[in-house]
Amino acid sequence: MDFMTPIQIPKLPEPISYGQKLLLIGSCFTEHIGNALAEHKFDVLQNPHGILFEPFSVHHSLIAYIENKKYKEEDLFFLNELWNSWHHHSRFSDMNKEVVLQEVNNSVEQAHEFLKNADWVIITLGSAFSYVLTEENPEKAKVGLHVANCHRAPGQWFFKKLLGIDEIIAAMDNAYHRLRAFNPKAKIIFTVSPVRHLRDGVIANNRSKARLLEAVHHMVDKFPDIYYFPAYELVIDVLRDYRFYDIDMAHPNYPATEFVLEKFTTSCIDxxxxxxxxxxxxxxxxxxxxxxxxxxxxxxxxxxxxxxxxxxxxxxxxxxxxxxxxxxxxxxx
Known part of the structure; x- marks a missing residue:
């Protein structure tokens, strides 16, 4: 008798191997994969902008790496005694704006050089919800900006938008073509994070994941050098049990992440x-x-x-x- 839903994960046509460069970008689940690969001494660079959840932030970051974007003082804002960037994780925030600019620009330059010769780009999308600056934020010029991190700013500075499938596809399609022009050999693996964004509500979380899945599979079906690894399905449909979640009932626990990593290595590594x-x-x-x-x-x-x-x-x-x-x-x- 089977107590788990069977899932067939085809081996990549040309699997990942040692000696190749892997850039990982996206949600916190990206870092589970990245940390495991790094511990096994693969050549990895993960989340140069910090953890990113939604497609527009992933798109912005990839374009920044390709263009070797130089962030300037006007790209920062001051809040709660810290200088922050709307496009970066709070790990870059600091009381000294020069420190912030140096850190973000050093990270982008490192990503630019790494991406030039990267063999793989692994993208994990976490949510289709995006937070957009409103006229309530102090910097009126940035109204309409999709932010990567809210930095505990007042809620009225943002409106929460559920991105449409076409919007996600457009962002990923543009990033793909820019990447192909910059580094033609780079191949892409998409995953959708199995982390449940319960603050959005169960129904909204499922709508969000469904849009990400539809957009990702559109990209996989359209281009021959884009692949999908079913991290989401492995937790949601194969394990399918709350005992595989942490106490918050949102994040997969250690056994669950190890299970996903085991499947990743067998299907994606030579x-x-x-x-x-x-x-x-x-x-x-x-x-x-x-x-x-x-x-x-x-x-x-x-x-x-x-x-x-x-x-x-x-x-x-x-x-x-x-x-x-x-x-x-x-x-x-």
Whole structure:
């Protein structure tokens, strides 16, 4: 008897492999995938603007990376003792506007250089709801701007808009063509975040996800180098149980995210890289080990074995950056 809905996830025609560059952009679920890939020593850059949820913010950010946009003082606003950017996550906010500008521009420049040679762009859309500045905001010139982050500004500064499918498609289509002109080899994987935006309400959240899904599949059906990974369906339709959510009943918990990541690796990463990932994982787990008795000969032998194993792995696969692990084991010996 089956207790889970079966789902067939076709292997990518040309799967991801070590040595390739992967830019990840989008919702917080993007960072689950990105962190896992980074821990396995793939060459990744994730969310240079910070976490982004809705399609217009993803579009703006990708165009900024392509154009190597230079943000200026007029792109910032001051609120709650901090300088902020409507297009960036609050991790860029600071009391010193020069610090903010330096951080956002450094991040864009890094993304610009990385995207030039990126092999994959993984886009995770979280919500079709967009927050748009109204005439109530202090900067009248920015009325109508779709913001990436509200930065706890007064609610009357925004109106909440559920983007239409055609609007989402137009934004993603434009970003795709700009990306193709900038980096013709880059392929795209779309996902829709399984995180439930319950503050919108269950019905509104489902309408939002439905629009994202329809727009994404329009893009997948239209272009040969765009693919879809069903993170949303894996949690909502395969796991399909509240025991796979955190206490907020909105975010998938650790077992759920591990389940999705397992499916991602088997369907999106090539066989040779899967074997290397197993070897890398042994090294990264060993580095996290915290011994009760660090001065024993047994622990010193443990460090020595993994120091030599990390060195051998780095020598065998020159694309792996294991310098932090090698240095850690060396310092601990």
């Amino acid at each position: 066989e040779a890289s899967l074997q290397i990932m197993k070897e890398v994982k042994q090294i990264t787990i060993a580095r996290k080990h915290r011994p009760m008795h660090p001065h024993t000969n047994a622990h010193k032998q443990f460090l020595k074995v993994h120091y030599e194993r990390a060195q051998a792995l780095a020598a065998k696969y020159t694309f792996l950056n294991l310098q932090d692990e090698i240095q850690y084991f060396s310092d601990a010996l």
